[in-house]
Amino acid sequence: MRRHLILALAIAGGTVGCATATPGASGGLLRVVATTTQVGEAARAVGGDLIALTVLLTPGAEAHDYEMTPTAAAAVERADVILKSGAGLESWLDDALVTIGGADRVRDMSVGIGLQAPADAATASEVDPHYWLSVPNAIRLVENVRDALNVASPADAGQFASAAAGYVARLRASDAEIRRLMAEIPVERRGIVTNHDALGYFLDEYGLRFVGSIFPSLDVSAEPNPGQLAELVDTIRRNGVTAIFSESAVNPRLAQAIAQETGARVVHEPLYTDSLGPPGSGAETLDGMLLHDARVIHDALIGP
Numbered sequence: 001m002r003r004h005l006i007l008a009l010a011i012a013g014g015t016v017g018c019a020t021a022t023p024g025a026s027g028g029l030l031r032v033v034a035t036t037t038q039v040g041e042a043a044r045a046v047g048g049d050l051i052a053l054t055v056l057l058t059p060g061a062e063a064h065d066y067e068m069t070p071t072a073a074a075a076v077e078r079a080d081v082i083l084k085s086g087a088g089l090e091s092w093l094d095d096a097l098v099t100i101g102g103a104d105r106v107r108d109m110s111v112g113i114g115l116q117a118p119a120d121a122a123t124a125s126e127v128d129p130h131y132w133l134s135v136p137n138a139i140r141l142v143e144n145v146r147d148a149l150n151v152a153s154p155a156d157a158g159q160f161a162s163a164a165a166g167y168v169a170r171l172r173a174s175d176a177e178i179r180r181l182m183a184e185i186p187v188e189r190r191g192i193v194t195n196h197d198a199l200g201y202f203l204d205e206y207g208l209r210f211v212g213s214i215f216p217s218l219d220v221s222a223e224p225n226p227g228q229l230a231e232l233v234d235t236i237r238r239n240g241v242t243a244i245f246s247e248s249a250v251n252p253r254l255a256q257a258i259a260q261e262t263g264a265r266v267v268h269e270p271l272y273t274d275s276l277g278p279p280g281s282g283a284e285t286l287d288g289m290l291l292h293d294a295r296v297i298h299d300a301l302i303g304p
């Protein structure tokens, strides 16, 4: 079975997302697969040229419903260590590993993070996977990547540690700036409506308020029904919400329709939630993404 799969994958070819290394051609380096752009960025920063890194998701991709390509599966199969975001985000990886094998090489980067329920959780056991959207959690993510690489390649622990420390310092600087920006927003303007309920950790950490999200669940393929939309329109009006935030990885069509209905406006500068920004966006790093989002929120809510 395994041999047949490898053969099929070799024939299928193709390229994996923002892969920085060809699977199999690691030059003796530790072969690392990261699932999301956030985990990939932490791994790139901490592992540097000591690892051969493949990141499965690309900037702009919505993270909940990724479809594993044959090339991605080949990278996963050859990886020494697989870094996943965790918190229930990558059911698609778990499904693939049933076929490919290698669950024992997976490391969960959400370990030690205080996970919380989504704002509109249907059940008590539901977990919001977007924990990277607060600086303290992003710091823990970087440290978890460092620890996973340490275990996989103990001889390089010193370099991993100093790279991680540098990244954490940049994240702390972003944190201070985000707190300064949020403090400028009047309390009555701190209600947020987004496309999907991704910002819970950010809102809690930085003193903002969840008013509503357009897609009722984390899965943006499940569109809201007319009753849910009418309720959201009502909530937006009652809360005097003036801005609806779009996200880089989610279609803004419904946001525009709701804005028209309520007189709120859609903020076109996207928030980066499920994905980091593309190179050159300023949001292609964890500290850059969080600061970018804080600036977009600040500028939209601060008012005249």
Ligand SMILES: [Zn+2]
Pocket (backbone or CB within 6 Å): 063, 064, 130, 196, 198, 218, 273, 274
């Ligand atoms: Zn999401």
